[in-house]
Amino acid sequence: MAGALTDLRALIRDVPDFPKPGIVFKDVSPLLAHPQALADAVEGLAERASGMRVDCVLAAEARGFLLGPALALRLGAGFLLARKPGRLPARTIAAEYALEYGSDALELHADAVPSGARVLVHDDLLATGGTAGALCELVDRAGGEVVGCSFLVELAFLGGRARLAPHTTHSLLRYDS
Numbered sequence: 001m002a003g004a005l006t007d008l009r010a011l012i013r014d015v016p017d018f019p020k021p022g023i024v025f026k027d028v029s030p031l032l033a034h035p036q037a038l039a040d041a042v043e044g045l046a047e048r049a050s051g052m053r054v055d056c057v058l059a060a061e062a063r064g065f066l067l068g069p070a071l072a073l074r075l076g077a078g079f080l081l082a083r084k085p086g087r088l089p090a091r092t093i094a095a096e097y098a099l100e101y102g103s104d105a106l107e108l109h110a111d112a113v114p115s116g117a118r119v120l121v122h123d124d125l126l127a128t129g130g131t132a133g134a135l136c137e138l139v140d141r142a143g144g145e146v147v148g149c150s151f152l153v154e155l156a157f158l159g160g161r162a163r164l165a166p167h168t169t170h171s172l173l174r175y176d177s
Contacts, residue, residue, distance in 0.1 A: 008044075009173055011037050012153065026153050026175070028124055032066060041172060042067060045122070045150055046074040048170040052147045055117040056080050058139060060106055060131050061087070063124040067152060071122055080113065082106040082135055093141050095134035099127075106134050113142035126151040126171055129160030136167060 011031040018025040031037045045067065058080040059068030065081070072079040085094060085105050092107040113119060121135040126149070136146045149164050154171030161169050 008037055008041055012173065026125060026155070028063070028066070028152060031152075038070075041152055042070045042074055044172045045071050045152065048172070049075055049120055049148060049150055052120060052168075053118055054120045054147060056113065056144070057120045057122050057150075058082060058108070058113075058135055059122045060135060064122055064131075066124055068122045071120075071150065075120070077120070080108065080119070082108050082138060093138060095137040095141075097130035097134035099130050104131075106131070106138065108138045108142060110142065113139055113144035115143045117144040118147045119144045120148050120150055121146055121167075122150045124152045126154040126160040126164075126169070127158045129158075129163030132160065133163055136164065 008031060011034055013027040013030050015025040015027050017023065031041060054075045054077045056078045057068050057072035057075065059065055060082045061084055069079045085107050088107055088109055091110045093110050094105055094107045096103065096105040119139045121132050123132055126132060132149050139146045146167050148168040151171040152173060154174045156174050156176050
């Protein structure tokens with residue numbers, strides 16, 4: 001897998017000053033467009049989650065939806081959707097959170113998580129931990145158990161991993177600066 005990690009990193013594009021000045025956006029689009037890199041990414045994420053006995057993968061709209069369903073399929077688990085407010089048709093629960101460049105909220109169907117389900121929280125990128133923290137809160141409130149948090153990319157210098165403690169957290173690619 002070491003070779004695949006090098007290839008994956010080469011396919012992450014830096015976009016300076018997006019979505020606002022001072023932010024360097026990690027664009028995963030080139031990785032997703034490369035079939036072998038996409039397969040390697042899903043396999044690498046699944047390897048890190050093996051042994052967790054995951055019942056469901058929960059990901060946030062919209063970028064968490066990119067690899068979340070494939071990861072769930074690879075783990076033999078279901079996939080759960082957390083969406084922006086007002087986009088889910090049935091009764092929901094919500095969690096607000098801060099982003100590195102603003103604030104937002106996510107909703108989950110109130111009955112989406114089976115009682116006691118073992119849930120892997122997934123997103124494409126871990127920055128400050130706001131989005132993943134909100135997902136963990138939703139799982140807890142819905143009666144599930146967060147068994148871990150999974151990310152394609154981690155911006156370690158922003159400290160998001162510490163915010164998710166005590167949950168097991170793994171990322172495929174880590175950027176220290």
